[in-house]
């Protein structure tokens with residue numbers, strides 16, 4: 257991927273993004289190398305639809321510190337993730353890409369929204385329950401109010417739509433509720449955003465346990481990372497849990513093979529389930545898994561190549577992130593100013 261020219265960057269920085277199209281905002285946490293689940297459920301759609309929307313994408317480092325993370329690891333993950341997003345096709349000329357903590361307005365708005373969000377709404381968040389685990393008392397207050405910071409990320413840009421995987425649906429719905437209740441109490445201030453969740457691949461499951469979501473916080477063999485070398489990808493797929501049946505069909509009651517077929521379909525060129533089933537009719541799991549591994553390797557290989565180029569030039573990456581923040585800053589500042597007026601802080 258070629259870096260944007262200096263002139264183009266200067267132009268982009270000079271103007272806030274104008275809203276002639278619907279605005280899309282989405283974010284991703286720098287808690288480890290993103291997985292194939294992140295790519296299929298979210299990133300590939302962000303990249304593919306950049307000409308349809310006004311795009312804002314964010315590496316949400318403030319969300320990453322809601323759980324314990326080594327400072328050095330966070331610093332490294334944040335830059336790695338930004339580079340990976342560009343390598344996946346997020347084009348800085350068409351999308352604003354930046355680091356959440358570079359825009360302090362997100363945290364400022366989050367505090368105000370914290371003060372108008374009933375704790376009862378937060379108590380219903382299933383992700384908090386899952387992440388806090390057994391010892392809920394020990395979970396950070398940040399983990400508890402995590403969805404409100406996410407609402408601030410979205411609402412600060414007057415976002416129309418939020419492309420996410422299935423697991424973020426509840427958070428986007430909460431965001432709508434917060435927007436609607438704020439508007440009701442203080443007057444029209446926020447756009448009420450809708451989630452965009454795809455029919456195929458919105459919930460990619462773990463390879464070793466297809467009843468659980470694929471996640472970078474689980475065991476190594478359970479996920480494919482976007483930086484896994486081909487040999488690791490082949491090995492993980494070869495070991496993926498299936499079942500003792502023989503047919504290769506999209507049957508939701510057979511979660512292992514269903515998940516692998518979903519990955520195959522999502523990374524393909526638009527084949528229908530029927531076409532894929534026909535392709536593997538009479539063939540065994542081994543053959544299917546080899547074809548799947550080949551498809552995953554072919555998808556990730558160019559991404560990994562671009563990633564290597566980008567990380568070899570950290571100054572260009574830094575400049576591009578600074579430019580992304582500069583483009584969206586006027587928008588964020590405008591919203592925060594209005595919100596402060598509405599609640600009586602100005």
Ligand code: TYM
Nearest residue numbers: 282283284285293294297298316406420421458459460470
């Ligand atoms: P995060 O970092 O966990 O995941 C980033 C995106 O990847 C999707 N995803 C998946 N999709 C399909 N299958 C999977 N196994 C899978 N795992 C993850 C997620 O749904 C998400 O779209 N809270 C968010 C980050 C965030 C955010 C925001 C998102 C912060 N502020 C504002 C949208 C808008 C999160 O933890 O995503």
